[in-house]
Amino acid sequence: MSKSTAIAHANIALVKYWGKRDHNLNLPAVGSISVTLDGLHSKTTVELAPEASADQFILNGREANEKQAARTSAFIDKIRRMSGSDKRVRVISDNNFPTGAGLASSASGFAALTLAATRAFNLRLAADLLSGLAREGSGSAARSIFGGYVEMEIGTESDGRDAVAKPLFPSEHWPLRLLILITSEAEKKIGSTEGMNLTARTSPYYDTWIHSSLEDLQNMRDAIAARDFQQMGEIAEFSCLKMHGLAMSANPGLIYWNEVTIELIHAVRNLRSQGIPAYFTIDAGPQVKVICQPEDVAVIREKLSQMDGVINILESGLGPKAYIIGEND
Numbered sequence: 001m002s003k004s005t006a007i008a009h010a011n012i013a014l015v016k017y018w019g020k021r022d023h024n025l026n027l028p029a030v031g032s033i034s035v036t037l038d039g040l041h042s043k044t045t046v047e048l049a050p051e052a053s054a055d056q057f058i059l060n061g062r063e064a065n066e067k068q069a070a071r072t073s074a075f076i077d078k079i080r081r082m083s084g085s086d087k088r089v090r091v092i093s094d095n096n097f098p099t100g101a102g103l104a105s106s107a108s109g110f111a112a113l114t115l116a117a118t119r120a121f122n123l124r125l126a127a128d129l130l131s132g133l134a135r136e137g138s139g140s141a142a143r144s145i146f147g148g149y150v151e152m153e154i155g156t157e158s159d160g161r162d163a164v165a166k167p168l169f170p171s172e173h174w175p176l177r178l179l180i181l182i183t184s185e186a187e188k189k190i191g192s193t194e195g196m197n198l199t200a201r202t203s204p205y206y207d208t209w210i211h212s213s214l215e216d217l218q219n220m221r222d223a224i225a226a227r228d229f230q231q232m233g234e235i236a237e238f239s240c241l242k243m244h245g246l247a248m249s250a251n252p253g254l255i256y257w258n259e260v261t262i263e264l265i266h267a268v269r270n271l272r273s274q275g276i277p278a279y280f281t282i283d284a285g286p287q288v289k290v291i292c293q294p295e296d297v298a299v300i301r302e303k304l305s306q307m308d309g310v311i312n313i314l315e316s317g318l319g320p321k322a323y324i325i326g327e328n329d
């Protein structure tokens with residue numbers, strides 16, 4: 001194929017990844033467990049451009065900036081090396097969620113790019129190899145290759161061959177829902193890679209974080225297997241707050257929240273005290289993701305939408321693995 005289009009969905013970690021054991025290969029220092037979201041996806045077309053002298057990237061309708069272009073070109077270089085081709089590419093990628101919504105799109109973006117680019121260069125990789133390759137683009141992208149409940153393994157091999165994600169359960173196993181509360185549209189100042197490196201270098205809690213993650217992973221697997229909403233939610237909040245506490249303990253401390261983030265943490269806990277089951281999780285930014293069961297979505301949405309500072313609410317169920325939607329020669 002010389003042109004291929006793929007769709008990959010965003011994911012949200014219930015047990016968080018923060019820290020790398022190898023920077024070149026982008027190997028995680030801790031495992032993580034996520035859910036893939038059906039409501040948020042990236043659609044990416046990769047076309048070989050034999051006449052072109054440079055790669056071209058159009059992201060959400062705009063020419064990529066220098067930093068994005070350099071990162072994406074370096075990633076495509078890996079696929080060029082694998083396929084033995086030096087052809088340049090034209091990449092067009094769009095998210096179906098609002099850009100500037102302050103939501104990281106690197107997971108769905110790199111997963112869709114991995115699938116579309118490998119196919120455009122005529123490589124047909126098994127899902128675990130796609131996941132390992134996506135990981136080299138962005139750690140969380142390894143998980144977006146799969147649908148439903150997904151676990152990212154840290155692996156033990158030094159070449160990163162076994163640092164790949166694997167599906168734990170399909171979406172139908174337990175159709176949870178997520179509300180994504182946007183509290184700021186500003187781009188974050190410190191990206192996850194920089195934040196992870198600073199944390200590993202300076203936080204006195206880093207080793208404890210690494211060791212304590214094993215228990216969280218086991219407890220989360222058990223909670224999902226048993227569809228135990230309370231256990232799942234409690235571990236998700238624990239892992240989230242532990243990750244943010246760790247980031248705050250870096251020097252200088254990393255604070256990804258704003259005042260609305262904190263208001264929402266309290267609001268979600270208040271909902272629980274009123275008997276409405278809901279739990280929060282937060283990534284390296286100020287948006288709050290609320291995990292809930294389908295029957296409670298309407299009331300939770302109603303209550304949280306009234307809070308000052310909530311700019312927008314996106315809603316999602318659990319989604320499928322990354323897939324190809326079109327190919328041409």
Ligand code: PMV
Pocket residue numbers: 012013015016017018032104106107138139140141192193283284
């Ligand atoms: O994929 P990255 O390198 O942007 O790291 C993602 C880190 C968190 O979103 C904060 C946690 C996670 O596991 O997704």
